[in-house]
Amino acid sequence: MNTTHRPCCWLVLVLSSGIFIGHFLPFGLAVWLVISSALMVFFWFRPKIWPLYIGLFCLGAALIHVAHPPGIDVLEGWRGQLKTSLYHYLNDNEAGTMSAIVLGDRGHIPKEINMVFRHTGTGHILVIAGLHMAMMTAMIFFVLKLIRIPRALQMGGSILLLFIFAILTGGSIPVMRAAFMASVVLAAYALEYESDSLNSLALAALVLLLMDARNLFDTGFQLSFAAVAAIVILYGRIEKSLSFCPRWLASVFAVSTAAWIGITPLQLWHFGTITPVALIANIFIVPLLDLTVALGLSLALAGLCMPATAWVLAGCLKVVFNLMVIAAYWFSQVPWGYIQLGHLF
Numbered sequence: 001m002n003t004t005h006r007p008c009c010w011l012v013l014v015l016s017s018g019i020f021i022g023h024f025l026p027f028g029l030a031v032w033l034v035i036s037s038a039l040m041v042f043f044w045f046r047p048k049i050w051p052l053y054i055g056l057f058c059l060g061a062a063l064i065h066v067a068h069p070p071g072i073d074v075l076e077g078w079r080g081q082l083k084t085s086l087y088h089y090l091n092d093n094e095a096g097t098m099s100a101i102v103l104g105d106r107g108h109i110p111k112e113i114n115m116v117f118r119h120t121g122t123g124h125i126l127v128i129a130g131l132h133m134a135m136m137t138a139m140i141f142f143v144l145k146l147i148r149i150p151r152a153l154q155m156g157g158s159i160l161l162l163f164i165f166a167i168l169t170g171g172s173i174p175v176m177r178a179a180f181m182a183s184v185v186l187a188a189y190a191l192e193y194e195s196d197s198l199n200s201l202a203l204a205a206l207v208l209l210l211m212d213a214r215n216l217f218d219t220g221f222q223l224s225f226a227a228v229a230a231i232v233i234l235y236g237r238i239e240k241s242l243s244f245c246p247r248w249l250a251s252v253f254a255v256s257t258a259a260w261i262g263i264t265p266l267q268l269w270h271f272g273t274i275t276p277v278a279l280i281a282n283i284f285i286v287p288l289l290d291l292t293v294a295l296g297l298s299l300a301l302a303g304l305c306m307p308a309t310a311w312v313l314a315g316c317l318k319v320v321f322n323l324m325v326i327a328a329y330w331f332s333q334v335p336w337g338y339i340q341l342g343h344l345f
Contacts, residue, residue, distance in 0.1 A: 008202035014053045015206060018060025019213045025061075063213035075168045079103055082168075085303030086296070089314035094321055097126070101289075102296040104128045104169030113325060119338040120331040121260070121278025124227075125289045127220070128169045133178035136165055137186070139294065159183045173208060173215055174224040180204035181228075197232045201225065219270050223263050230262025231255055249283075256282035268341065277337025281328065288324040295320060 083103055087095040096108030109126060117123045140161045144154045159182075166179040184200040205225055208215050215221045235258050242250035260278050267273050295317040302310040331337060 006196060006199040006202065008199045008206055010053075011056060012202045012206045012209065014056045015060040015209055016216055018057035019064045019209065019216045020060075022061030022064040022213075023217070060209070060213060063210070064216075066213070075164075079105070079168055079170075081304060082300040085300045085310070089299060089303055089310055090318070094318065097325075098292075098296045098299075098317070098321065100126045101128070101292060102169075102300060104172060104175065113328075116325070116328045116332045119275070120281040120285070120328050121275030121338070122281050122285050122328060122331075124223075125285065128172065128175045133162065133166075133175060133182055136293075136297075137162060137182045155186045158186055173218060173221045176208060177201075177204045177221075177224050177228070180207055198229070201228055201232060219266070222266050222270075226262040226266055227259040228262075231258040234258040234261060252283050252286070253279075256280075256286075272341045274339045274341065275337065276339070277331050277334045281331040281337075284327050284331075285324055288320055288327065291320045292317065292324060 083095075083099050083105060086098050086102070089095075090098060092108075093110045093113065096110060097113055099105040100109050104127075106126065114123070114126065117126055137158065140158045144157050149157075162179050162182055166175045169175055181197075181200050181204045184203055185197075208221070235254050238257050239250050239254040242253060245253070256279055259282075260275075264274060267275070295313055299310055299313040299317055302313055
């Protein structure tokens with residue numbers, strides 16, 4: 001596969017343009033505008049695919065005017081049982097935060113903990129997204145590989161369980177983006193194709209925008225895709241510039257720096273804040289998050305059927321979780337680590 005050919009990137013750009021213009025203009029005017037413009041710039045594209053771009057633009061301009069009924073939470077009952085399990089073995093502050101990290105329920109995060117992570121630029125760990133889904137993908141794939149079933153079944157089972165977990169956690173934009181990206185990568189691995197990360201990210205964005213065009217104007221959608229796109233584009237260059245560091249440190253710092261570069265302009269736009277301390281804080285906090293997610297999900301499941309094991313897991317989780325909170329609190333005290341400039345618009 002030629003990794004420089006990224007059709008999904010073009011498609012999502014055209015669809016996003018249609019949604020954006022359709023948001024500010026009536027559907028009919030938006031369609032007239034694009035068809036008129038197409039006549040002038042026709043020679044920029046191959047004639048065979050130009051009608052596809054026109055159609056996708058018009059679809060985006062129409063979708064933004066379509067009202068979507070509220071979704072049905074089909075796994076709410078099961079999520080409630082897992083949440084109850086966490087509250088049985090942890091105190092209220094711990095359980096409220098772990099419910100957000102593991103189950104996507106952010107309604108009971110203590111205000112103090114939420115503020116500490118926000119001021120260190122690590123508030124993303126309280127929202128289930130790429131880091132959590134990568135962890136889940138690795139865990140699911142490892143378990144299915146132990147069963148010794150064909151590769152295609154391993155991939156299919158992993159993708160199915162990923163989307164079950166995504167729906168279980170409420171199906172937020174970051175987690176659905178991560179689920180779609182992971183599914184594309186797993187499918188490419190199963191079919192022995194080389195996957196392109198940027199094209200996979202664009203495919204995830206394309207699907208989410210087709211599901212609900214209003215996602216384009218959602219802050220979470222913008223931050224999520226900006227962070228991952230920056231990591232995909234900048235990670236290799238930053239890691240290479242840090243060749244004098246140990247490889248593991250260069251890798252972690254490259255991810256943290258790339259993500260920070262990607263989301264900082266949007267943070268300024270939406271919130272008027274900059275968090276320089278996030279460049280260092282992520283290096284210490286993210287590894288603790290990996291352990292926290294694994295222990296938290298194991299505790300939630302074990303609490304339903306293995307109480308003795310659950311108490312052991314709860315003890316381990318308390319240690320790791322509190323270390324993570326202490327680290328976040330320490331970084332939140334760093335001078336000029338969090339700068340509030342006010343809303344720009």
